Amino acid sequence: MRPSAAPHGTPAARLHAVTKRYGQNTALDGLSLHLYPGEVVALLGPNGAGKTTAVRLLLGLISPTAGSVRVMGRDPRDSDARTRIGAMLQVTRVPEMLRVREHIDLFRSYYPHPLPAAEIVRIAKLEGLEERMFGRLSGGQKQRVLFGLALCGNPDLVFLDEPTVGMDIESRRSLWDEIRALSASGKTVLLTTHYLEEADMLASRIVVVNKGKVICEGTPAQIKHRVSGRRIRCVTQLEPGFLRSLPTVADVQQDREAVVVTAEHPESVVREMLLRDPGLHSLEVSAAALEDAFLALTATDSHQPNAAPQSQPHS
Numbered sequence: 001m002r003p004s005a006a007p008h009g010t011p012a013a014r015l016h017a018v019t020k021r022y023g024q025n026t027a028l029d030g031l032s033l034h035l036y037p038g039e040v041v042a043l044l045g046p047n048g049a050g051k052t053t054a055v056r057l058l059l060g061l062i063s064p065t066a067g068s069v070r071v072m073g074r075d076p077r078d079s080d081a082r083t084r085i086g087a088m089l090q091v092t093r094v095p096e097m098l099r100v101r102e103h104i105d106l107f108r109s110y111y112p113h114p115l116p117a118a119e120i121v122r123i124a125k126l127e128g129l130e131e132r133m134f135g136r137l138s139g140g141q142k143q144r145v146l147f148g149l150a151l152c153g154n155p156d157l158v159f160l161d162e163p164t165v166g167m168d169i170e171s172r173r174s175l176w177d178e179i180r181a182l183s184a185s186g187k188t189v190l191l192t193t194h195y196l197e198e199a200d201m202l203a204s205r206i207v208v209v210n211k212g213k214v215i216c217e218g219t220p221a222q223i224k225h226r227v228s229g230r231r232i233r234c235v236t237q238l239e240p241g242f243l244r245s246l247p248t249v250a251d252v253q254q255d256r257e258a259v260v261v262t263a264e265h266p267e268s269v270v271r272e273m274l275l276r277d278p279g280l281h282s283l284e285v286s287a288a289a290l291e292d293a294f295l296a297l298t299a300t301d302s303h304q305p306n307a308a309p310q311s312q313p314h315s
């Protein structure tokens with residue numbers, strides 16, 4: 001079972017009331033984020049929300065304008081902190097002409113207590129690829145190498161930025177298993193992803209960020225619960241404006257030829273829709289998904305720029 005969303009104890013890493021400005025642009029606005037040992041935390045948010053900025057601060061690559069950043073109780077630029085962190089970033093570039101084995105050996109040499117190379121090969125499923133040049137690997141294989149390199153120093157804290165981009169379903173699922181194994185062994189994982197299914201499957205806690213602030217956090221189930229109601233999906237001639245006027249309808253979205261209506265009481269909404277449009281077809285009613293919750297949360301926040309953050313910071 002996954003841990004609860006209310007961890008406690010000493011955080012492995014924390015951002016406390018952090019503001020980060022780039023000139024006039026406020027990327028993070030008083031954001032607090034605590035990561036506890038054994039957690040897989042998914043940081044979600046629309047483009048430009050501040051996710052990368054938060055990760056770059058925790059990696060010590062940039063400094064906060066205000067607030068404090070700590071990794072293992074230290075400044076993240078401190079070498080003791082840095083050697084306990086592993087990162088797989090979208091921007092990670094490694095020489096194309098080095099072989100996989102050479103990359104692993106090189107990365108292992110940066111750390112005082114590296115994992116054995118064979119262990120990296122096993123965890124990242126690189127068997128048979130050791131002698132291949134990095135530049136000759138497929139996109140998904142490159143991702144697996146970068147995952148392996150992030151683990152070379154046997155880190156306590158691992159940052160994974162969109163780790164399964166470009167992977168086929170089998171590789172994605174096997175990487176999820178490895179990420180679960182990392183957290184089961186007490187390591188802390190911070191994951192950013194645009195695949196909400198990935199956050200749903202992996203995260204013990206989801207932190208939703210928008211415009212540099214935490215707008216919501218909790219287990220995937222708690223986040224989904226924030227969107228009460230269910231999803232009605234069907235193909236209909238009825239106008240979105242009319243659908244929005246029906247009792248308990250919270251949201252109406254077009255999805256290709258279908259319309260997706262979120263409503264507290266789908267039965268009465270469906271009844272009314274069928275009455276008004278006898279040609280309505282392809283009807284499905286399902287529970288709200290994480291995607292619905294995410295869209296509803298970030299949309300509400302966009303409409304209310306001064307909405308109070310709803311996180312529950314840990315002291």
Ligand SMILES: Nc1ncnc2c1ncn2[C@@H]1O[C@H](COP(=O)(O)OP(=O)(O)OP(=O)(O)O)[C@@H](O)[C@H]1O
Nearest residue numbers: 022025026027045046047048049050051052053054
């Ligand atoms: N070096 C920089 N100089 C100026 N502005 C920046 C810089 N880096 C980020 N920003 C701005 O800060 C805000 C947050 O950016 P950030 O990259 O942290 O968002 P993100 O949530 O990671 O987005 P995405 O999902 O698109 O990667 C954005 O408005 C971005 O344009």
